[in-house]
Amino acid sequence: GENVEQHPSTLSVQEGDSAVIKCTYSDSASNYFPWYKQELGKRPQLIIDIRSNVGEKKDQRIAVTLNKTAKHFSLHITETQPEDSAVYFCAASRKAAGNKLTFGGGTRVLVKP
Amino acid sequence: GAVVSQHPSWVICKSGTSVKIECRSLDFQATTMFWYRQFPKQSLMLMATSNEGSKATYEQGVEKDKFLINHASLTLSTLTVTSAHPEDSSFYICSARKGGTSTDTQYFGPGTRLTVL
DSSP states (O other): OOOEEEEOSEEEEETTSOEEEEEEESOTTOOEEEEEEEOTTSOOEEEEEEETTOSEEEETTEEEEEETTTTEEEEEEOSOOGGGOEEEEEEEBOGGGTTOOEEOOOEEEEEEO | OOOEEEEOSEEEEOTTOOEEEEEEESSSOOSEEEEEEEOTTSOEEEEEEEETTSOOEEOTTOOTTTEEEEEEETTEEEEEEOSOOGGGOEEEEEEEEOOSTTTTOEEEOOOEEEEEO
């Protein structure tokens, strides 16, 4: 089955700096890669996703890049703000596997004011 | 919109009792719902996939007789933890897959915190 590795497990950045989280996946047939933000005790919120026919996607301060050959994808947050502090999860899925999401281990991001 | 609700948000029960958790898609039809559990400071682990009108598909290592899943309609799936024990204490989260052009997108419920005494 699919295996998703996520790094780093914790990330501390100064407000205004950029944050980058990287994930690798094992199943070359995976074709959908969402990123979720989870605040303590709350539901994961979809913040951005990318499909395998696209190499990069941007939404305001958030961007995701995908390298299918290397089987890795990354989340970039620019101009970080204290409210960006949360746990971020990457995931991968493929339609043939029933769209089941396999999650990375998570990255705890702390933005220091 | 794509709103998913869960009920209850938290529950405390005695060991040996059963607990039912409901997951509803409020503004869309969900042919597929997923159930996850999450331990503190850990990632989400998929327990089972729930398909409307058919039996759930369980992940390896998840006891189907202990975690009963029913997907009675296109907007409701239930998870029943039977004969709960303290080790079942966890955060249970459901998600629903929205149909249409983005059929792979999942939206999560707010979660249910189960504490078994």
